[in-house]
Amino acid sequence: MARIEIENLTKKFGELAALDNVSISLEKGQIVGLLGPNGSGKTTLIKILNGLLTPTGGSAKINGMEPGVGTKKVVAYLPDRNALPDYMTTDQLMDLYGDFFADFNRQKAEAMVDDLGIDRKQQMKKMSKGTKEKLQLCLVMAREAEVYLLDEPIGGVDPATRDYILKTIISNYNEDAVVIISTHLIADIESVLDDVIFLKNGKVELHKSAEEIREETGESVDQLFREVFKC
Numbered sequence: 001m002a003r004i005e006i007e008n009l010t011k012k013f014g015e016l017a018a019l020d021n022v023s024i025s026l027e028k029g030q031i032v033g034l035l036g037p038n039g040s041g042k043t044t045l046i047k048i049l050n051g052l053l054t055p056t057g058g059s060a061k062i063n064g065m066e067p068g069v070g071t072k073k074v075v076a077y078l079p080d081r082n083a084l085p086d087y088m089t090t091d092q093l094m095d096l097y098g099d100f101f102a103d104f105n106r107q108k109a110e111a112m113v114d115d116l117g118i119d120r121k122q123q124m125k126k127m128s129k130g131t132k133e134k135l136q137l138c139l140v141m142a143r144e145a146e147v148y149l150l151d152e153p154i155g156g157v158d159p160a161t162r163d164y165i166l167k168t169i170i171s172n173y174n175e176d177a178v179v180i181i182s183t184h185l186i187a188d189i190e191s192v193l194d195d196v197i198f199l200k201n202g203k204v205e206l207h208k209s210a211e212e213i214r215e216e217t218g219e220s221v222d223q224l225f226r227e228v229f230k231c
Helices: 042-049 090-100 108-117 127-140 161-172 186-190 211-218 220-230
Strands: 005-011 018-024 030-035 056-062 075-078 147-151 177-183 195-200 203-207
Touching: 005 042, 018 042, 018 056, 018 195, 030 042, 030 186, 030 220, 042 056, 042 147, 042 177, 075 127, 090 108, 090 127, 108 161, 108 177, 108 186, 127 147, 127 161, 127 177, 161 186, 177 186, 177 195, 186 220, 195 211, 195 220, 211 220
Parallel strands: 030 177, 030 195, 075 147, 147 177
Antiparallel strands: 005 018, 005 056, 195 203
């Protein structure tokens, strides 16, 4: 059974179709790039998979279940904006994750936090934007989840930190999981991708393995993306 099965998924906001008849099947053990410009439907799709939005039509299933209480136990979600209580310290946030998620690996989280030099006693509101993003990623990747939904995980950080974040994703995710990375910074993540989905105006423009793209077109994923989405 596919880890994620999306069939004829549509999501409308008024007259606007953010997602239009999207069908995607993803197996376990893959890192998938969900790629497209702003407004292409990436965040809407991730929010539906996380149970934050309900479809207008069609279906999305994780391990055969519609997103909801049952899937929260197996889905680790990194939103594109900070959603954590900013009065809490790093230690308190690790406590919080440990209370909420049975699959949270505290030892792994502490190792990542210490590796990045994040102060365990500092409140989140006193951290820089980049440090907040790093901390959120540490908390999410310390879960032994079956699906990781990462919305723009490298959007606001410097190139050196991007490299660390990608290394963190590769070395810490459960190998039976699906990792979906939503981004428009393709060149930075291309080396870690197994599968690629191009979303354009709420539709799937392309869904292939990264290797197939390079073999069939002689181009990198980034080069093909620039061609497909050129203004």
